Amino acid sequence: MNSRQSFNRRRFLASGSLAATSLAFPWISVRNVLGANSRLNIAAIGAGGKGGVDIGYCAGENVVALCDVDTRNAAGAFKKFPEASIYQDFRELFDKESSQIDAVTISTPDHTHAHPAIMAMRAGKHVYCQKPLTHTVEEARILTKIARETGVVTQMGNQGHSQTESRRLVELIQAGVIGEVKEAHIWTDRPIWPQGLKRPAEVQAVPDTINWDLWLGPAPERPYHPSYAPFKWRGWWDFGTGALGDMGCHNMDLAFFALDLKNPTEISGTGEGGTDESAPTSSKVLWKFPANKQRGPVELTWYDGGQKPDPSLVSEKELPGNGCILMGTKDTMYVPSYWGAASFLSGASMEDFAGIDASLPRWPGADKDNDKAHHHEWIAACKGNAKALSHFDYAGPMTEAVLLGNVAIRAGSRIQWDAESMRVTNNEHANQFIRKAYRKGWELPV
Known part of the structure; x- marks a missing residue:
């Protein structure tokens, strides 16, 4: 199988429902779930900081694209996945890579969770999104609705849920x-x-490594400041x-x-x-x-x-x-x-x-690394072999x-x-x- 080839979603349950045999015993075998011949093509939206951790737990899959507005902060992920395409604007990523992508991780500041999550789900991509799921109550309601409508596999990044x-x-x-x-x-x-802060009055130069307009995204126009x-x-x-x-x-x-x-x-x-x-x-x-x-x-x-x-x-x-x-x-x-x-x-x-x-199903090693288990539960669910329990519903x-x-x-x-x-x-x-x-x-x- 070509490493960039999108795995055939028809072979699996797109709804992410738990296979009946998994209920007989609650421990899930990672070895049986994560076969090398059925790897997902995953893109990371937010690849620095926690984003680097999130996509790092997906290293057993095909990491095909990385998107981050701060190239310095994301440098570690860029180095770890040298074959991945690199973007600063997630909208451009979807325009150019959508046909190659099965799933995305979203690990950006709260105010930029909803936009890429909606775009991904509408395009039929599975979504792992950091907590809190959204910036506003209304956005949470919208994401829940779209997840139901599209049937993609979703997981919020509250990893204790898998502990x-x-x-x-x-x-x-x-x-x-x-x-x-x-x-x-x-x-x-x-x-x-x-x-408990007041907005900074002084204006500072934007670092060369940050696309400040894209960092702001849907937020009000604010001059760059390291307080943000x-x-x-x-x-x-x-x-x-x-x-x-x-x-x-x-x-x-x-x-x-x-x-x-x-x-x-x-x-x-x-x-x-x-x-x-x-x-x-x-x-x-x-x-x-x-x-x-x-x-x-x-x-x-x-x-x-x-x-x-x-x-x-x-x-x-x-x-x-x-x-x-x-x-x-x-x-x-x-x-x-x-x-x-x-x-x-x-x-x-x-x-x-x-x-x-x-x-409830258990993941081997979840008592020591629940974050890894939480990501692997989502990956397994994308392949129809488990259920992601922190789904958007x-x-x-x-x-x-x-x-x-x-x-x-x-x-x-x-x-x-x-x-x-x-x-x-x-x-x-x-x-x-x-x-x-x-x-x-x-x-x-x-």
Whole structure:
């Protein structure tokens, strides 16, 4: 098979549905899934920083194109994949390489996720997109819809979703070991970049290695400044989603996965030190999720910027930088990190529940490198041999809910949310943060 030949998608299930035989035993054999004779042709949109990591995990496939607006930041990926075509504009990449591409990774700042994701899905390409899935609530809704319409395989880059112990915790929660979960408390040590900023007044020269116009993409016209790129963009509303947007899709994943959380009806948030341009230095947000067929209502509280829940909730004197507490009617589960093994307030251990059957697939090595496992799950799903579990039908509603926390913070009040009409019903001012305006020439390609 020619190394650049597009593999025949008709040989596989384009919908990415899990092969029936995989359900008999939850461990998936990477060796059987990733055959050398059925390699994907993959393009990376965003190849520096996290983008280099993402496409690096796809090195067993045919990496045919790399796109990055910062040639210095992406130099490592350019060197690693010397046969790949190089672009700065993802629109040009699609124009010239679309017939050669089966799938894309998207690892750009938040404000430039939606455009290439929509273009890729409309062209029938599978998509791996970094978290948060989008920059706005409206964009998340649009990507979810297009993913359903096109049937391509999708995966959001919240790699803890594939972690072995995290999937075990989902099974235990759904088996009822802590009873009906009523409350969740989740926190992070972010931001580790500046927030609560005023826009810089001085203008600096654009580095020769950056195409600043393409870096801005759909964002408002702003002069270049190192306060934005290459890393500090997360703290600016024009480009990022703050600590909540960055870490919410990681640290909240266990609660969303296990409890099927979506479409909160009420959100209230407070932030300290925020400005019109920049996310707050710390925040606390409460979501109220309605009951569904499997559980009653759930209240989830988020903390960042040094704020944390009361450690006495889990009989501790101090809490670590990141964690999750799920409070059920029978017991309380405590995960003292982004993901991984849990302890129980009752004194129970994970081993006490060994008799509960596994129901979710496992990836070998996911306990040591969940990021690798998460990418390989997506690759296997593209070939019809697995199901990508952080697909956009899951990741889209999750991103909507997370970003509604930012809407409440920016609105400065409790908001009531009507998911069906995608509107805040009690505060018209808040609706301006559900969507955004796009720079001329960068309208959303829906």
